[in-house]
Amino acid sequence: MNAIRCEIDFPLLATLTPSERLRHAFARPRAVHIAHEIAEVEVVLQAVSRASLAGRWCVGFVAHEAAPAFDAALETQAPDARGAGGPLAWFAEFDAPVAVATPSNMASSFEVGEWQSDTGHAAFFDKVESIRADIREGRFYQVNLTTRLAADFSGDARAFHAALQAAQPNGYHAFIDTGDAQLLSVSPELFFTLQDGKVTTQPMKGTAPRGDTPGADERIAWELTHSDKERAENLMIVDLLRNDLSRIAQPNTVEVASLFALQPLPSVWQMTSTINARLRDGLGLADVFRALFPCGSVTGAPKVEAMRAIRDLEMAPRGAYCGAIGYVAPAVNGQVRACFNVGIRSVWVSQGRATCGVGGGITWDSTAEGEWAEVIYKSRFARRASKPFQLLETIRLEEGSFALLERHLARLENSARHFRFAFDRTKIRAMLASIASEHAEGIWRVRLLLSTNGNVAIEAFPLEETPTTPQFRLADEP
Numbered sequence: 001m002n003a004i005r006c007e008i009d010f011p012l013l014a015t016l017t018p019s020e021r022l023r024h025a026f027a028r029p030r031a032v033h034i035a036h037e038i039a040e041v042e043v044v045l046q047a048v049s050r051a052s053l054a055g056r057w058c059v060g061f062v063a064h065e066a067a068p069a070f071d072a073a074l075e076t077q078a079p080d081a082r083g084a085g086g087p088l089a090w091f092a093e094f095d096a097p098v099a100v101a102t103p104s105n106m107a108s109s110f111e112v113g114e115w116q117s118d119t120g121h122a123a124f125f126d127k128v129e130s131i132r133a134d135i136r137e138g139r140f141y142q143v144n145l146t147t148r149l150a151a152d153f154s155g156d157a158r159a160f161h162a163a164l165q166a167a168q169p170n171g172y173h174a175f176i177d178t179g180d181a182q183l184l185s186v187s188p189e190l191f192f193t194l195q196d197g198k199v200t201t202q203p204m205k206g207t208a209p210r211g212d213t214p215g216a217d218e219r220i221a222w223e224l225t226h227s228d229k230e231r232a233e234n235l236m237i238v239d240l241l242r243n244d245l246s247r248i249a250q251p252n253t254v255e256v257a258s259l260f261a262l263q264p265l266p267s268v269w270q271m272t273s274t275i276n277a278r279l280r281d282g283l284g285l286a287d288v289f290r291a292l293f294p295c296g297s298v299t300g301a302p303k304v305e306a307m308r309a310i311r312d313l314e315m316a317p318r319g320a321y322c323g324a325i326g327y328v329a330p331a332v333n334g335q336v337r338a339c340f341n342v343g344i345r346s347v348w349v350s351q352g353r354a355t356c357g358v359g360g361g362i363t364w365d366s367t368a369e370g371e372w373a374e375v376i377y378k379s380r381f382a383r384r385a386s387k388p389f390q391l392l393e394t395i396r397l398e399e400g401s402f403a404l405l406e407r408h409l410a411r412l413e414n415s416a417r418h419f420r421f422a423f424d425r426t427k428i429r430a431m432l433a434s435i436a437s438e439h440a441e442g443i444w445r446v447r448l449l450l451s452t453n454g455n456v457a458i459e460a461f462p463l464e465e466t467p468t469t470p471q472f473r474l475a476d477e478p
Helices: 038-053 064-069 121-136 157-167 215-225 228-246 285-292 303-313 368-378 379-386 406-421 424-437
Strands: 005-011 022-026 032-035 057-062 089-094 109-112 142-155 174-179 182-187 190-195 196-204 204-209 255-264 268-278 325-330 334-341 348-350 353-362 389-396 442-450 455-464
Touching: 005 057, 005 325, 022 057, 032 038, 038 057, 038 064, 038 089, 038 325, 038 334, 057 174, 089 406, 109 157, 121 142, 121 303, 121 353, 121 368, 142 157, 142 228, 142 303, 157 174, 157 182, 157 348, 174 196, 174 285, 174 325, 174 334, 182 325, 182 334, 190 285, 190 348, 196 228, 204 215, 204 368, 215 255, 215 268, 228 255, 228 268, 228 285, 285 334, 303 334, 353 368, 389 406, 389 424, 406 424, 406 442, 424 442, 424 455
Parallel strands: none
Antiparallel strands: 005 022, 005 174, 032 089, 057 089, 057 325, 109 142, 142 353, 174 182, 182 348, 190 196, 190 334, 196 268, 204 268, 255 268, 325 334, 348 353, 389 442, 442 455
16 A cells, blocks of 8 residues: 555635635555445545545545446446446545645656547538437436547656646646556536535536637637536536535535636636535435536436436546546544535546546537537647647847747747646746846857746856858758
């Protein structure tokens, strides 16, 4: 068990400052609770609840295929413990957090091959049309159809997780190393929080790509907010979750706190809604899972029939993807505290392969082409993290003065906005001024590199004069 380690980096919803986060690392668990069979899932959750009441932390996940443990009518594919998702439930129990260690060179300590989908373009189109035909016949209103991407992986999975966090910041992030596999989650979607007897859910439904310019980005956001299709898709899931919560809530306590709120993510705009409820006395963590799992935003509505379609249409079990990933904290006043994300934007690494799921909700108004495009732009978080890069500006410095500095900074800022890099003009100017003071004489070539998290590296090299008659040759190969 010495190889097992976990990290959580979750927003604190209870605070007034959204930037406040819970960041903990854990190592050397005192126990590990694992469910390989359906009958073992609730046993694991009961063990986790007892650990919370005893003042301990638990970090882990519940796989999508664990759904029949809470309702036998929720049918899934047979789980594949050695494949893309691991066991049905896995939690490590810890006495207390330990210090967090950040990889020093995340870009060079892992390598990811080309991502390949398990569903081709034509097959995906056929599946979308099949769902729409069943909607027309009244079988269901919506089905969340997903595909699996896979790639070769080598190196440090923790460093890859750090790159994923940079590509998909500010979400509900978790890194879980089971000793045999690693789960890297940077989900932006809250499944539920359980605190002081209050349950909060925040489903995401309604997606659009970010624009290439500020004007285009603003227009896309407005169109998403006013899209009848996207609002209807979101409202379906809100109604589903309200009904799910009513099974465990005190009478008249289920409320929609916000509806159709827009959240900017690095590669997409996402529409979210928030629903609250007070948990009935005597109910606990397992009861919340029994009422809500899997989250309606990754199944469809009605949930039972939508999950049958998922079972029949998808190529492989989902595993932790579309399950729930999170932590259970020490109880306060005898009440278990917990927070779980919806396991989207999550990568499972095992035996030299990385697997990542992407998908979206199919409604009657969906088009196969539009849903395929959504799969493409939702996968950008993994593709960008797989090939980390920096933004580069090369600036002429002559006798302590930069040439065309304002144009260089404007170009860098535009690139940073496009790729969702952090950009601090004041910080960069101060660093450039320092370089200029150190190289006040002569002509220099200044190389400025900006990383996605806003880190800046600046170097200066002597600038050789361009020869009057340059020599060149054509390359033999491209």
